Amino acid sequence: MNEYEMKIHKLCQELIPVFDELDEETKGIIHEHVQYCPVCDNMLDKRSFLNESIENAEVNEGKDFEIKPLKKLIHINRGIRLLMILVRVLVLFVISFNTLRFNDSWDALALQTFQSGAFLFYLPASIFLLVFTWMFLNKKWLIYSLVVDLVILLTIWQLQLFY
Template structure:
């Protein structure tokens, strides 16, 4: 394959991107366009296509408002995550304190085992969900809240007994 054919093949591939090329390759392609009719037609059609596209004026700082439905959906998901945690804690409180007649150490043991058995797996799932779909601030807030619940809630409840 001679050098003209090589330049011809490369020019056909690069003509649509000619404005993005560096100066030296751009000049080589423009010189080839002067000699080759096929590449000249391709370049003209690419220029016509670029000119037919509407131009956007990005000089002004346009602020894009988030879609209202998307914000509502995001808020609803956050509320759902908080509600699931609250329902699990309510179940643990209710099931533990329904046997209130027992001694306090047994009650607290049942309460802490309920946290480990029910809350920890749910918290792990909800944290993975939060990490995947929400920002880091919401993830870290959820993680700190879950750690406080797992490690300190039984001590706080024991203070009120």
């Protein structure tokens, strides 16, 4: 290589890492240079290979392995949260319904039936749901659920004292 070619070589070494951003004329000069410079030719080859690998990785991981499962996970999370709330409402509804079915009026016996129902069915259900929440949802939801269950059970238990 003569002095002029060495200067071109030096420039190519600087420019090949940003090859994609160069304009067509500059790319042409680099392509001419790599015809007789194996060092730059090799560098350009590695660069295209690297770019393709990155693009493939982005396509594979980005679309198929990261974003879609994340969306699914958020969807499933919402479903589980809704299910946790619905099961609690359903259990309370069934306990109330049974209390009204077996008692004509809201008396001491009715209250006792309601409270027994709450501790026989709501307490085990809430423990099961709390374990489920702890396994599948985040700690914030576990604390919310625990507070809600404690408030509900304490309220039902307190009813007796006010009667």
